[in-house]
Amino acid sequence: MQPILPAPAGSILDLVAHAWAADQTAGFPLRPTVRIGSATLIPVAIDNGNDALKGAVLRHDPMVSDGEGLRSLLTTLRMPTAFALAQTIQGRQEITYACDGISFWTGATALAHSGDALRLGPTIQRLDDERQRWFIGAGIVELLRAAGFAPGEHQIALTLAVPNTEIVIERDEKGVEQLTLDTRTRESLARHLKGKTWTISRTDDAQQSETWVIKVATVLPQAQSAGTIIALTRAPNGKAVSDIAGLRVIDIGGGDLHVTEVVFSPAQMINRRAGDGTIRIARALRANRAFAGVIRNDVEAQHALVRQTIMRASRSVRITTEVQQAVASKGNAIVADVLAELRESSQFVAITGGGVLLLRDLLLDVLQHEAKEPGRDYLLIDGPLASQLNAIGTLFGLIFRAAGK
Numbered sequence: 001m002q003p004i005l006p007a008p009a010g011s012i013l014d015l016v017a018h019a020w021a022a023d024q025t026a027g028f029p030l031r032p033t034v035r036i037g038s039a040t041l042i043p044v045a046i047d048n049g050n051d052a053l054k055g056a057v058l059r060h061d062p063m064v065s066d067g068e069g070l071r072s073l074l075t076t077l078r079m080p081t082a083f084a085l086a087q088t089i090q091g092r093q094e095i096t097y098a099c100d101g102i103s104f105w106t107g108a109t110a111l112a113h114s115g116d117a118l119r120l121g122p123t124i125q126r127l128d129d130e131r132q133r134w135f136i137g138a139g140i141v142e143l144l145r146a147a148g149f150a151p152g153e154h155q156i157a158l159t160l161a162v163p164n165t166e167i168v169i170e171r172d173e174k175g176v177e178q179l180t181l182d183t184r185t186r187e188s189l190a191r192h193l194k195g196k197t198w199t200i201s202r203t204d205d206a207q208q209s210e211t212w213v214i215k216v217a218t219v220l221p222q223a224q225s226a227g228t229i230i231a232l233t234r235a236p237n238g239k240a241v242s243d244i245a246g247l248r249v250i251d252i253g254g255g256d257l258h259v260t261e262v263v264f265s266p267a268q269m270i271n272r273r274a275g276d277g278t279i280r281i282a283r284a285l286r287a288n289r290a291f292a293g294v295i296r297n298d299v300e301a302q303h304a305l306v307r308q309t310i311m312r313a314s315r316s317v318r319i320t321t322e323v324q325q326a327v328a329s330k331g332n333a334i335v336a337d338v339l340a341e342l343r344e345s346s347q348f349v350a351i352t353g354g355g356v357l358l359l360r361d362l363l364l365d366v367l368q369h370e371a372k373e374p375g376r377d378y379l380l381i382d383g384p385l386a387s388q389l390n391a392i393g394t395l396f397g398l399i400f401r402a403a404g405k
Contacts, residue, residue: 006375008242012231012396016074017385025073028236032058032072034157034402041217042154043402044140045395047161047224047388048132050120050279051254051302051354053079053139054391059147075147076388079107079139082299083131084115097138098201104131106138108303112311117299120255123162124188137198141212151202151210158193158216159398161224161390164260164271181221194219220398223269225249225260227393228352232379236396238405247348250341251390252355253277254302257334259341275337278355281305285319285326305358327358335362342370342378349378354387356380 007013019026034043047054058072086096086103094109105113119129126132144154166185181189198214228249233242246263257277261270282301285291294312295301304310308320334355342349349372356363363380372378381389 007232007379010235010241012234012236012393013381013385013389015236016231016392020383020385025075027061027071027073028058029070030058030072030236030399031070032060034399036157036218036402039155039217041157042144042149043159043395043398044143044156045159045161045227045391045398046136046139047227047391047394048081048126048136048139049254049354050081050256050277051282051299052081052387053077053136054388055079055139055143056388056391056395057143057147058395059149062148073147074392075143076391077139077143077146078384078387079142080111080299080303081118081135082107082110082115082303083118083135084110084113087113093203093205093207095205096203097134097141098203099134099137099198100130102134104134104138106135111300111303114296117297123160123166123185127188127192133192133196137200137214138202140198140214141200141202144212144214145202151212153213153215155215155217157398157402158219159394160189160193160219160221161227161394162221164223164225164258164269165273167223167269167271185221189219189221220401222394222397223260223271224390224394225251225258225262225271226397227390227395228350228381229260229262229393230397230400231389231393232350234396234400238396238400238403244348247350248341248345250274250338250349250351250353252334252338252351252353252359254282254354255279257337257355258353261345261347274341275334277334277353278302278305278358280330280334281326281358284330285322288322288326290322291319327362331359331362335359335366338363339366339370342372350381351378352381352386352389356382356386357384 016026033040045056055077057075061071061073064071084105086105096103118132119126166182168182193216196216200212202210235241249260251258254277256273257275259272259274286295286301308323309316
């Protein structure tokens with residue numbers, strides 16, 4: 001799927017959107033590694049949202065030999081934020097991970113076996129939960145596997161998309177203001193991720209085992225909405241491709257409806273939580289009497305919204321009508337909040353986030369009656385790209401930082 005409206009020509013967003021619309025893998029004239037100090041590292045981007053972990057990584061294009069130039073292919077991943085301790089199974093097995101002596105399931109597998117939702121909240125609260133750290137490690141393994149990396153030892157440069165509210169302004173030793181992490185988030189990342197080594201055993205449904213050793217050489221966090229901003233305004237080589245002086249990002253996430261306002265020169269960022277995200281719709285679905293005891297937690301409800309099915313009495317049941325009812329009852333309130341932010345803004349506006357997938361029809365219906373001009377005043381990101389754009393953009397942000405761009 002392409003964005004509903006055209007993105008700036010040559011931007012990361014434009015190139016990925018056109019590739020995905022053609023059912024192709026996006027490719028870029030870049031190396032799939034970065035140099036930080038004396039180390040050559042694999043850049044890995046993780047956006048660990050309330051409803052799902054999204055990841056992005058580059059891999060070498062096997063169709064291009066070293067003598068023909070550089071080309072890397074983009075790989076992305078979406079894994080529901082769920083965790084369950086693995087159980088002994090007789091018969092067909094599940095994909096199982098083992099780390100620190102604990103065997104566990106993640107994502108859709110965990111949900112299928114009554115898994116638990118992982119802790120929500122700020123970065124420090126999430127990372128203090130060792131299940132969250134195992135979940136992230138397993139997500140990185142799945143991302144690298146999807147990109148074609150082989151089991152073994154891999155050194156990575158990790159960029160973690162952190163909540164926008166955890167980015168603060170501080171003055172350096174020369175008195176110049178700069179955007180940086182708040183102290184508690186910085187300490188949490190240093191304690192739990194920087195220098196971290198995950199030794200993860202992965203056993204597939206055929207009981208074939210692999211061992212992955214993931215070494216986090218460095219952690220370079222970025223604000224979640226920075227991914228959208230980078231993807232919209234910059235080319236894969238880091239050059240600016242837009243003439244806008246700033247923009248407002250309306251991110252319809254699983255847990256939050258978040259608004260970020262950015263001015264590029266001088267650098268300035270304002271973050272606001274404008275309300276709940278699609279969790280409003282998920283909880284309305286969960287509250288449906290027909291699903292009493294069937295949808296046990298918010299992550300299961302979010303997953304049911306995406307799949308539009310549930311497992312009930314050992315049967316897969318379509319719940320399209322119930323999802324539509326939940327979207328109609330709570331989705332219009334989210335759309336109203338989005339419209340208020342769009343109308344009030346004097347900046348260019350990008351509307352993105354996984355919630356666009358659920359609210360697409362409602363948004364398209366109301367936007368066509370707005371006075372603001374599509375393409376000139378705002379951009380609506382569509383399809384899977386809306387959910388994964390922050391991870392893709394933060395991956396390129398990491399590559400640019402490593403190259404000093």
